[in-house]
Amino acid sequence: MKHRLQFTAKKLVRMALLLLGVSLTAFLLMDASPLDPLQTNIGQAALGSMSPEQIARLEDYWGVNAPAAERYLGWLGDALRGDFGVSLLYRRPVPEVIGQRLSNSFWLLLTAWVLSGGLGLGLGLLAGAFRGRGPDKMIRGCCLVVSSTPAFWLALLLLMVFSVWLKVLPVGLSVPAGAAADSVTLAQRLRHALLPGLTLSVAGAAGIALHTREKVVDVLDSDYVLFARARGEGHILRRHVLRNVALPAITLQFASISEIIGGSVLVEKVFSYPGLGQAAVSAGLGGDMPLLMGITVATAFLVFGGNLAADLLYGIVDPRIRRGAAAG
Amino acid sequence: MTPILSVDKLSITFTRYSRGLSREEMPSVRELSLTVEPGQVAAVVGESGAGKSLLAHGILHLLPRNAAMSGNILYDGMPLTADRARVLRGREIALIPQGVTYLDPMMRVGEQIRRGRGDEASRARCRAVLSRYGLAAEVEGRYPFELSGGMARRVLIACAVMDNPRLIIADEPTPGLDARSAARILSHFRELAEQGAGVLFITHDLELACTVAHKIVVFRSGQTVEEAASSAFQTGEGLTHPYSRALWRALPKNDFL
């Protein structure tokens, strides 16, 4: 019990440090950005026609003149009290913007996460079982090509094939353009989420498949598989390989959360999908400090939650941890 | 009587690709010959790295992928091809592997011994073999990491005798066991042999081999240097090769020579 508490306490301290580090990095990057928020958001022409007082007020609103340290500490103090500020671009509280965007992205991210994990694991097992032979070479070849292709380029390719040439799927957005919110059907939403989801899944699956394959090969070369063969056991894949690939598969699956979220930023941009990723891009380019910081913290939280879930699952799946904890 | 196992001029070679993609052939076992009769314990004695484990795995056609094997292996008078070996493994031929790494770390001991079979007969048999080697029934529910080195070794031996094999290939089965457990296991090998099985007992310990084996094959750098009845190693007479004479002189009881 003491051991579990210590473990949890350590994790929490690490999470706090991680969030601090991530928010500071995001802030510094944004501060170093050469984009002037006034010029990007209001435009050169509009600014030219404004009085100096108006401009001063706008500069105040976008926080251009305050020293960096003061702005960061101010944000940090507010955030610690639970106040994440108001988005400068959307003029609504940051948690509200994030909540709405996340609910758009949620199914996209979840589908991509589940599909990439399942597909990657399946292909990796298949390639490993056939190592050195045709199916292995084919799967490995495809995965290498896909994983060395940038996700946004893959997105453009799919867009070209399915939306421009075949015209079977929409070019972008999460709902049909101009449709009233309550008239949108689930089928329409799915159709719009299909291409971005597919892009993210394929990109994620390639890496998982390659890693899984290596693990499968290691297990097949292990002493215990040799002994299982020596005893005439059948179903080696199911009995020994799956069991021993389970732990690394869990690690890969939860580590891929960060890649899926990272990938979604560019993919949502390509498909004009109004999700969290797209909001992150707008916030970054538009100098919307509170929103960008909010998104950074929220995604870091998701990633951290994923790692924590992986650790907890480890405790259930791995007998060495499970039984060790029961004894101590 | 036809030997249960006869190995004739067995060679095992590893192919390695070294710098510049040049292929390098590394012979690890060279023209090795030996026979095991039914009812006989034949010991193979060799130092570490002599190729003893390779010999054991080679007989079962379970060599690593980069190894090539040549020579003749006869089982019960007929060639032991890869296909035939696949059928016989775990039925008539049993391997007792060298270490704990041969147990699946993620699977309970009982399930491994029973090979996943859950019927009552297998369960009873599993309990019987465990108790034969002084292991409590409770061990069935443990994972390999919860076993001591000696317990794991006894589990490996229990795996091999789950079904009544006609040929047992034991790869260094006794290190890590106390003298009593080791003696019990060796006497069990004699028992199995008396019931008609052939036992190929692989060890680096000549003294131990003398106590249990009918016949001893001395093996060095992948080659047979001497094949003699174990009585020859009692008296030292009839040993022709200098290496086996040196081994014999190194036996504790011959200290004074």
Ligand SMILES: Nc1ncnc2c1ncn2[C@@H]1O[C@H](COP(=O)(O)OP(=O)(O)OP(=O)(O)O)[C@@H](O)[C@H]1O
């Ligand atoms: N997969 C492999 N690739 C290359 N060489 C190998 C491989 N496996 C074994 N060898 C070589 O073959 C030789 C014999 O190995 P083997 O495991 O049979 O020794 P051993 O007699 O069983 O030794 P020990 O008493 O230490 O178990 C060694 O020199 C080893 O380097």
Ligand SMILES: [Mg+2]
């Ligand atoms: Mg060995």
